[in-house]
Amino acid sequence: MSESEIQANKELARAIPEAVVANGDIDRLDELLAESFVEHGPMGDEHGIETAKEGWREMLGAIPDMTVTVEDVVAEGDTVAMRTMLRGTHEGEIVGIEPTGKSFEVMSAVFTRIEDGRIAERWVHPDNLGMFSQLGVVDSPLP
Numbered sequence: 001m002s003e004s005e006i007q008a009n010k011e012l013a014r015a016i017p018e019a020v021v022a023n024g025d026i027d028r029l030d031e032l033l034a035e036s037f038v039e040h041g042p043m044g045d046e047h048g049i050e051t052a053k054e055g056w057r058e059m060l061g062a063i064p065d066m067t068v069t070v071e072d073v074v075a076e077g078d079t080v081a082m083r084t085m086l087r088g089t090h091e092g093e094i095v096g097i098e099p100t101g102k103s104f105e106v107m108s109a110v111f112t113r114i115e116d117g118r119i120a121e122r123w124v125h126p127d128n129l130g131m132f133s134q135l136g137v138v139d140s141p142l143p
Helices: 003-023 026-032 049-062 128-134
Strands: 033-041 044-047 067-076 079-089 103-115 118-126
Touching: 003 026, 003 049, 003 067, 003 079, 003 103, 003 118, 026 033, 026 049, 033 049, 044 049, 103 128
Parallel strands: 033 118
Antiparallel strands: 033 044, 067 079, 079 103, 103 118
16 A cells, blocks of 8 residues: 555544544535444444434534544554544533533544545544543542
8 A cells, every 4th residue: 555545544534533523514424434334432333324423413412512633643554543632521411421511531542444435444442431430420440
C-alpha cells in the first residue's frame, strides 16, 4: 500500500471525530461508511449505516457539547488506530442513565478498517468506567 493510500485511510478514519462529531454532521456517514458497516463496541456489535446514524444521534443528543480530539494516529495496510480524548457534559439519557449534568474527559482507542475507500468496520474502546465514575453513576475502583 502506498504512502498516499495510507494517508487517505488516516483522513477517512479521522472524519468521524473531526467532521461527524465536531459538526454534528451525521448524514456525512452516508458517504463515509460501507453498506455492510459494523461497529464493534462495549455494548455489542451494531450493523449498518442507519444503525450508526441512530447511535450518533442518541450520543450527541445526550452529550450535545461532545468533542473528540484525535491524539495519535497510526496506520498500516487497511487499518487505522487512533487514540482519542472524549469530552462532554451528560445532559440527556444514555444507555438508561438519566442526565447527571456532569462533565467527563476520557480516553478511547478506535481501530478502523477501510475497504474500497469506505469505513467497513470500527472497534471502539472508550474508558466507560472512567466516564461513568466521573458522572457519579458508579464508584471509582481507585482510591
